[in-house]
Amino acid sequence: MSEAKGGAVELVELRKRFGDVAAVDGVSLRIPAGEFFSLLGPSGCGKTTTLRLIAGLERPDGGRISLDGVDMAATPPHRRKVNTVFQNYALFPHLSVFDNVAFGLRRRRTSRNEINRRVGGVLEAVRLEGLEKRRPSQLSGGQQQRVALARALVLEPSVLLLDEPLGALDAKLRKALQLELKTIHEQFGITFVYVTHDQEEALTMSDRIAVMSDGRVEQVATPEEIYEEPATVFVADFLGISNLMTATAEGAHDGRCLLRLGESELHAARGEISARGEVRIVIRPERIRVEPYAPGGENRIPGMVERVVYLGSLEQLVIRLATGDVLQAIVVNDGEPKAFSQGVPVRVHLPAEALRVLPERPAGEVT
Amino acid sequence: MARRGLFWPLFALPGAVWLVLFFLIPFYAVLSVAFGTVDPIFQGPVPVWNPFDWHFTTMRSVLEQLRPGQVFWTVFVRTFAYVGIALAGCLAIGYPVAYYLARHARRTKALLLVLLIIPFWVSYLMRMLAWIGLLLPDGLVNRSLVDIGLLSHPHGWLDGQPSSVIFALVYGYVPYLILPLFATLDRIEPHLIEAGLDLGASRFSTFLHVTLPLSKQGILAGSVLIALPMFGDYYTNDVISGSPGTSMIGNQINLFFQGGPQRTTGAALVIVLAVLLGALMSYYLYSTVRASRQPVTA
Amino acid sequence: MKRLRDWWSNPWGRPRALVAVTWLYIAWSIVPIAIAILFSFNAGKSRTVWQGFSTRWYWGDPTQSVLHDPALRSALEQSLKLAALDMAVSVPLGVALALGLTRWHGPGARPVNVLMLFPLVTPEIVMAVSLLLVFVTLYGIQLGTTAQLLGQVTFSVSYVVVIVRGRLLSIGKEYEEAATDLGASRVAALRLVLLPLLAPAIFASLMVVFALSIDDFVVTDYLSSDASTQTVPIQIYSSVRGTTTPALNALATVIVVATLLAVAFAYVVHRRFTAGDEAARGSALREIAAFDV
Ligand SMILES: Nc1ncnc2c1ncn2[C@@H]1O[C@H](COP(=O)(O)OP(=O)(O)O)[C@@H](O)[C@H]1O
Numbered sequence: 001m002s003e004a005k006g007g008a009v010e011l012v013e014l015r016k017r018f019g020d021v022a023a024v025d026g027v028s029l030r031i032p033a034g035e036f037f038s039l040l041g042p043s044g045c046g047k048t049t050t051l052r053l054i055a056g057l058e059r060p061d062g063g064r065i066s067l068d069g070v071d072m073a074a075t076p077p078h079r080r081k082v083n084t085v086f087q088n089y090a091l092f093p094h095l096s097v098f099d100n101v102a103f104g105l106r107r108r109r110t111s112r113n114e115i116n117r118r119v120g121g122v123l124e125a126v127r128l129e130g131l132e133k134r135r136p137s138q139l140s141g142g143q144q145q146r147v148a149l150a151r152a153l154v155l156e157p158s159v160l161l162l163d164e165p166l167g168a169l170d171a172k173l174r175k176a177l178q179l180e181l182k183t184i185h186e187q188f189g190i191t192f193v194y195v196t197h198d199q200e201e202a203l204t205m206s207d208r209i210a211v212m213s214d215g216r217v218e219q220v221a222t223p224e225e226i227y228e229e230p231a232t233v234f235v236a237d238f239l240g241i242s243n244l245m246t247a248t249a250e251g252a253h254d255g256r257c258l259l260r261l262g263e264s265e266l267h268a269a270r271g272e273i274s275a276r277g278e279v280r281i282v283i284r285p286e287r288i289r290v291e292p293y294a295p296g297g298e299n300r301i302p303g304m305v306e307r308v309v310y311l312g313s314l315e316q317l318v319i320r321l322a323t324g325d326v327l328q329a330i331v332v333n334d335g336e337p338k339a340f341s342q343g344v345p346v347r348v349h350l351p352a353e354a355l356r357v358l359p360e361r362p363a364g365e366v367t
Numbered sequence: 368m369a370r371r372g373l374f375w376p377l378f379a380l381p382g383a384v385w386l387v388l389f390f391l392i393p394f395y396a397v398l399s400v401a402f403g404t405v406d407p408i409f410q411g412p413v414p415v416w417n418p419f420d421w422h423f424t425t426m427r428s429v430l431e432q433l434r435p436g437q438v439f440w441t442v443f444v445r446t447f448a449y450v451g452i453a454l455a456g457c458l459a460i461g462y463p464v465a466y467y468l469a470r471h472a473r474r475t476k477a478l479l480l481v482l483l484i485i486p487f488w489v490s491y492l493m494r495m496l497a498w499i500g501l502l503l504p505d506g507l508v509n510r511s512l513v514d515i516g517l518l519s520h521p522h523g524w525l526d527g528q529p530s531s532v533i534f535a536l537v538y539g540y541v542p543y544l545i546l547p548l549f550a551t552l553d554r555i556e557p558h559l560i561e562a563g564l565d566l567g568a569s570r571f572s573t574f575l576h577v578t579l580p581l582s583k584q585g586i587l588a589g590s591v592l593i594a595l596p597m598f599g600d601y602y603t604n605d606v607i608s609g610s611p612g613t614s615m616i617g618n619q620i621n622l623f624f625q626g627g628p629q630r631t632t633g634a635a636l637v638i639v640l641a642v643l644l645g646a647l648m649s650y651y652l653y654s655t656v657r658a659s660r661q662p663v664t665a
Numbered sequence: 666m667k668r669l670r671d672w673w674s675n676p677w678g679r680p681r682a683l684v685a686v687t688w689l690y691i692a693w694s695i696v697p698i699a700i701a702i703l704f705s706f707n708a709g710k711s712r713t714v715w716q717g718f719s720t721r722w723y724w725g726d727p728t729q730s731v732l733h734d735p736a737l738r739s740a741l742e743q744s745l746k747l748a749a750l751d752m753a754v755s756v757p758l759g760v761a762l763a764l765g766l767t768r769w770h771g772p773g774a775r776p777v778n779v780l781m782l783f784p785l786v787t788p789e790i791v792m793a794v795s796l797l798l799v800f801v802t803l804y805g806i807q808l809g810t811t812a813q814l815l816g817q818v819t820f821s822v823s824y825v826v827v828i829v830r831g832r833l834l835s836i837g838k839e840y841e842e843a844a845t846d847l848g849a850s851r852v853a854a855l856r857l858v859l860l861p862l863l864a865p866a867i868f869a870s871l872m873v874v875f876a877l878s879i880d881d882f883v884v885t886d887y888l889s890s891d892a893s894t895q896t897v898p899i900q901i902y903s904s905v906r907g908t909t910t911p912a913l914n915a916l917a918t919v920i921v922v923a924t925l926l927a928v929a930f931a932y933v934v935h936r937r938f939t940a941g942d943e944a945a946r947g948s949a950l951r952e953i954a955a956f957d958v
């Protein structure tokens with residue numbers, strides 16, 4: 001058996017419509033072999049459809065899918081070296097765990113010994129030894145999830161597609177299985193295309209992430225890049241709390257963008273620093289510095305604490321700026337007596353190197 | 368690609384062909400006979416297949432007899448009256464039973480369901496046979512009524528009594544109404560009822576303003592489901608009454624088909640019946656199609 | 666008086682009026698049948714006066730029992746024969762049609778879908794008359810067993826479609842897709858995944874068709890040729906008003922018991938099939954009572 005590991009997937013201008021809904025609207029992606037690649041986006045943005053197109057369960061209306069450089073247009077789903085872990089697992093209720101996992105091998109007329117060996121091996125890898133005879137309905141959610149994983153992995157696909165595989169599980173189990181999936185990815189060395197609407201999950205697990213919205217890809221980048229340098233308003237908004245404000249840009253000065261926010265003047269060192277006119281600027285809550293009130297100062301705006309939310313090791317401050325904008329700031333709860341309580345005037349420092357000017361892309365605009 | 372497109376249609380093909388051969392074309396045969404001629408020597412019906420050559424004499428005379436005061440008029444009016452009363456009777460019995468089963472029965476629910484399903488699986492004519500045994504002049508009903516003094520002498524229940532025919536229709540068809548009603552009522556979320564009570568409606572007004580409107584679809588579908596076969600029923604009437612005085616449309620049609628030369632008239636009468644029920648049917652089809660479009664929960 | 670009214674309409678208690686109606690209805694619907702069955706064991710010739718217990722009308726009587734009266738015996742045989750044939754033809758035909766209609770979305774699917782509903786709502790006499798006329802005038806099919814079978818299949822098939830389609834819709838496409846994803850061809854996915862999952866519905870259909878066939882009177886009567894193709898319902902219809910013996914009750918009882926056993930058997934098998942599949946299990950009774958379209 002010369003199973004080539006990981007396969008490279010390439011999507012070119014992929015399109016799929018259902019009636020008047022453009023579920024996938026011109027998606028182009030290049031996923032190198034062996035990568036843990038995530039499709040991240042809100043429900044209904046076309047993630048599942050993209051995955052089903054790769055699996056061959058839907059036929060594209062336009063565009064091209066290739067696997068290791070070979071066009072897949074004429075290959076029916078059962079001939080693709082791609083397997084899927086379905087959103088709700090789709091375990092065959094009438095078959096035992098063993099028979100579920102052996103299903104694909106039997107279709108390939110694998111010998112009985114080989115089936116026993118491989119099913120045993122993969123069940124061990126997903127830690128399900130001893131449950132071979134159970135029916136899916138006799139398993140817990142986490143166990144069912146592993147059977148679905150084993151059933152796909154046993155065929156040694158070059159690409160494994162996972163559609164919100166942890167979506168149905170509770171938070172604690174999800175955390176544990178995230179680690180396990182990561183381990184399995186490393187162990188098997190194949191390409192994972194992982195669909196999720198949970199940004200934290202995508203950030204912790206992926207090598208690279210494609211953020212999708214309305215059937216289109218907004219940004220493809222590493223988790224760090226996505227988090228630190230969201231390319232569009234949509235990405236910034238979707239990836240956890242970020243503070244979005246509307247300001248007027250007056251072009252670049254010394255590699256920084258000069259911005260007007262109400263009465264105040266700000267400098268931003270990141271993003272589209274040469275932009276002019278009305279722009280959106282963004283800053284992460286943990287990058288905001290909150291200082292005791294004092295007038296003036298560069299990139300500093302006066303404000304007042306509206307609310308303090310205790311988050312354990314952190315504290316979240318909701319601050320209303322003099323400009324009228326409301327910001328959220330995260331400060332470390334280091335045991336000092338609380339400096340900021342409700343109603344206290346403060347000075348907010350928005351460091352230039354943390355302040356990002358977003359390109360005004362109408363298509364990506366989401367309010 | 369052609370194979371991909373033909374795979375599922377091929378499954379539907381035999382069944383579709385069957386329905387065309389043994390449902391659609393036969394119905395056309397009725398038209399051809401109704402608008403055909405009668406063999407002058409053997410008196411048998413001669414179908415005319417080409418609609419441009421159809422004769423309308425038989426149909427015209429049937430329609431003439433449908434005018435008030437004529438023979439078929441009486442039969443049609445009687446049929447509508449019997450079916451209407453029987454349907455009301457079925458609803459009066461069936462709805463409370465289905466309602467109790469769906470809304471209130473708890474421990475006994477499974478048992479009740481089984482007991483309600485039993486008559487459903489007992490052959491219709493067996494159930495008629497059972498009542499005939501009871502209603503015979505020396506049957507249990509007459510003997511009991513005479514014994515307790517309600518009757519002085521045995522009543523001829525089976526001698527052409529309209530009330531017996533209607534009674535038998537109710538007895539015969541009510542099981543077919545209860546199950547669809549139960550299915551509808553069972554699907555109503557208990558929360559909705561509780562919300563009704565919580566919002567200050569009494570039990571009865573909750574029923575009137577929440578349960579009843581929500582089960583309207585089931586009442587209509589169930590009523591159509593039993594009214595249609597009742598309109599074509601002749602055997603209930605034959606075994607319970609046997610008298611021309613209670614004859615319904617079905618009996619009239621059956622009569623024409625049992626005895627030789629009149630099949631053309633019988634076929635014309637079938638067409639009239641079919642057209643009448645067509646309206647009722649289209650409503651039923653419309654409601655099932657609409658119901659089947661609703662999302663299915665796994 | 667007031668206490669009685671409170672007891673009757675206590676808002677937290679059981680709705681006693683409904684309980685009463687329900688149990689009265691059940692008694693009304695079942696007791697007559699029980700009495701008719703009881704009289705099939707009557708030792709005397711009367712269908713109304715109890716004369717002691719015997720099995721005479723089943724097999725004891727050398728000329729008039731179900732076993733020995735040629736007319737009764739042949740009616741029973743014809744009923745069972747038609748039921749078996751009807752099941753053998755309608756169920757495969759209906760399952761295929763249900764599969765085709767749920768998975769095929771072409772332009773022809775809609776008319777067939779509507780056509781399929783028609784036999785469910787057409788009064789039997791209309792179907793019987795039309796089949797009789799088409800067989801006699803156009804197809805040249807001799808009346809008798811073949812004609813009866815063709816007629817019975819025509820109304821049975823739609824019930825099979827309705828039952829199987831219900832289950833198909835609740836299964837959805839996900840299992841088939843999973844099978845294809847794992848390398849099964851379409852035919853293999855159908856054989857290995859879809860048909861096993863449909864087994865409960867197929868079983869329910871078999872039972873429903875059995876009951877429909879056994880119970881049918883109008884179509885079967887119109888398409889029968891002579892005494893040799895009379896079935897049990899025809900026998901009951903033609904002799905119930907005359908002077909007849911409890912052998913008729915015995916004949917009907919045999920059919921009732923056969924049907925109820927078949928249904929009970931189907932129910933047990935259904936539960937085994939769907940062991941662990943709670944969704945399918947919950948609908949067991951309803952699928953067996955499948956006339957709910
Ligand atoms: N089989 C289908 N028929 C019609 N519309 C569909 C179908 N599948 C998906 N859609 C629509 O396409 C869009 C994208 O769906 P999907 O790919 O499932 O999104 P996601 O997985 O990101 O939640 C949605 O608007 C959805 O309603």
Ligand SMILES: [Mg+2]
Nearest residue numbers: 044047048087
């Ligand atoms: Mg999805």
